[in-house]
Amino acid sequence: MNEALTALFIHLCVPLAGMLVYSLLCRKILQQGASPVFLGQLFLIFICWGGLLMVTLTSLFWQWSGMASLGFGFLLFIAPFLMGGVGVCLARLSQPSTSQRWAMRAFLGYFGAVALLIAVATVSR
Template identity: 45%
Template sequence: MKNIFLAIVIHVIVPLIGLLFFLFLRKKIKEERVADPPIAEFFILFATYGGLLIVAITTLFWQWSGLASLGSLYLVLIAPFIMIFLAYRMKNNKIISIYHELIYYLSTSYFIIAPLTFLILFLISDK
């Protein structure tokens, strides 16, 4: 029973909370009529940081799987290029709104947050 609950939390509840928060943020951006709204950029950030969270939770509380390996490959091999693209795109646009600025800082912070997360997970996980 505990395993089923844990699996539901990791693979359903956490992504659902992220999706609901993204939808709330999207609605807020539209209500504020932000110029050049960065909706797709926020979706990419939510998916990437959400994937990092899912990998961390899976490593700490669940069993490793092929899907976790695919997520980790994305986070290590593909996400850095996407984050560079987002940071470059928002570098001059960060003056448009707080949302553009937030995307800029979150995309550049990925290069600190992701390696630290993987390092900490490596150090505290069972070998």
């Protein structure tokens, strides 16, 4: 029973919470005049952070699976390019809004979090 609750939390509750937070955030920043391009950038940031969270939770509290390996492959081979593209676009803004500055912090924090997780995984081996 405990294992089923863990799986339900990691694979259902976390993604649903992410989609809910993203939609509420989009509604708020659309009212402030955000562009559809920025909403797309924000979506990519949410996807990458969500993938990192799900792979981390899976490795800590559940059992590794083929889906976890696919998620890890995404984080290793695709997410850095997606986040890099978002970072370049955000860095080119001459006068970023508050939301865009927060998105840039999320971009930078993502690479910091990945580096920290790699360091922890290397040391704990």
